Amino acid sequence: MDVQSVLLGFLMKKSMTGYDLKKAFSISFLFFSGLSYGSIYPALRKMENQGMISKRLEIQDGAPNRKVYTITEAGKRAFLDSLRSPFAFELPKSTFLMRLFFFAHLPPEERRAFARQHLDSIEQLRAQLESARPEVEAHADRFQYLCFQFGLRFYRDMSGYVSELIDTLGVEEIENGE
Amino acid sequence: MDVQSVLLGFLMKKSMTGYDLKKAFSISFLFFSGLSYGSIYPALRKMENQGMISKRLEIQDGAPNRKVYTITEAGKRAFLDSLRSPFAFELPKSTFLMRLFFFAHLPPEERRAFARQHLDSIEQLRAQLESARPEVEAHADRFQYLCFQFGLRFYRDMSGYVSELIDTLGVEEIENGE
DNA sequence: TCGATCATGTAATTGGTTACATGATTGC
DNA sequence: GCAATCATGTAACCAATTACATGATCGA
Numbered sequence: 001m002d003v004q005s006v007l008l009g010f011l012m013k014k015s016m017t018g019y020d021l022k023k024a025f026s027i028s029f030l031f032f033s034g035l036s037y038g039s040i041y042p043a044l045r046k047m048e049n050q051g052m053i054s055k056r057l058e059i060q061d062g063a064p065n066r067k068v069y070t071i072t073e074a075g076k077r078a079f080l081d082s083l084r085s086p087f088a089f090e091l092p093k094s095t096f097l098m099r100l101f102f103f104a105h106l107p108p109e110e111r112r113a114f115a116r117q118h119l120d121s122i123e124q125l126r127a128q129l130e131s132a133r134p135e136v137e138a139h140a141d142r143f144q145y146l147c148f149q150f151g152l153r154f155y156r157d158m159s160g161y162v163s164e165l166i167d168t169l170g171v172e173e174i175e176n177g178e
Numbered sequence: 179m180d181v182q183s184v185l186l187g188f189l190m191k192k193s194m195t196g197y198d199l200k201k202a203f204s205i206s207f208l209f210f211s212g213l214s215y216g217s218i219y220p221a222l223r224k225m226e227n228q229g230m231i232s233k234r235l236e237i238q239d240g241a242p243n244r245k246v247y248t249i250t251e252a253g254k255r256a257f258l259d260s261l262r263s264p265f266a267f268e269l270p271k272s273t274f275l276m277r278l279f280f281f282a283h284l285p286p287e288e289r290r291a292f293a294r295q296h297l298d299s300i301e302q303l304r305a306q307l308e309s310a311r312p313e314v315e316a317h318a319d320r321f322q323y324l325c326f327q328f329g330l331r332f333y334r335d336m337s338g339y340v341s342e343l344i345d346t347l348g349v350e351e352i353e354n355g356e
Numbered sequence: 357t358c359g360a361t362c363a364t365g366t367a368a369t370t371g372g373t374t375a376c377a378t379g380a381t382t383g384c
Numbered sequence: 385g386c387a388a389t390c391a392t393g394t395a396a397c398c399a400a401t402t403a404c405a406t407g408a409t410c411g412a
Contacts, residue, residue: 009279038394041393091303093270110262147278153339161331219364361411365405368401378393
């Protein structure tokens, strides 16, 4: 699923501006990377040219004017097509695992410090996700709530892996008489 | 960690060609995306120009000539610096979760089919990883083996999530009297 | 004879991010 | 007075993939 399809997906529910779309995305997908305006606005322009969405200008005073986009019938078809398009499992990337792979080149204290720091980051994100729960519960349908739970579990499991890693690093130092 | 640092990491162990490096990477990081020649060869050229690696041409007959790269002292320093450089947790991306997010727009049978297909992909990768175990055990140091185990666990957990999802999808259909 | 393995490389394209540019209003 | 929120956009840049180009040898 590319940026276009995701934006269309949000527009299936209601008409929105580029600014609104960015917010909707970042609330819905807190547990993974966001979308920048540098990809949203060009995508909206392109889809308007292709007749997938239509634009309505809302003049506001006391605030900047808004360009509200509404999905068209062609846009709905395009969205459903992309939702059904063949799907290939994508392999994840993990900078953390890349570093772990080369851990032998670091002294033990640095290994421990690095792992602890990583655990902190994970816990922080987990807390952030947890605190967004009310917001999510207010707007999500059951599948969207499942997504949110996937996110929480993912961080819970990651936290588990890294905690164990820290234990392992501790044990090996005791074995080495540190 | 960028491409350069990873290549340097492998060269810390022994001198290799671009071709060898691609293989080493894909065996070591089976559980996540590979490196293409389109990024390896330019990176090697760049690092040679920067004096991080040196090249030796090996003339072979009956096979193409090889350019064997060896890490220099400057390269070793650069590698260690990058291993210690500040690390930011990177948020994952998941096309699967993006689709799940919009599942309400698909009829129940398609939801189930899609989830089952996803589970199959995961199980396939898991089997592939498992079958690579001997190869990994033969060459990996203890941190590299931990990486491998992280990969296995990751796929095991993913498999668990998606299996549960499939159950959930089944139950809701029974509730709806399907 | 056909596909795999060995081996190197470039050019075009993709799919983004980051930084820049602008500017009013509201709440602390 | 300062930061945050609302709101839109462009240009430069980056890191990578894919497709293309070449060509020998070996095993089934």
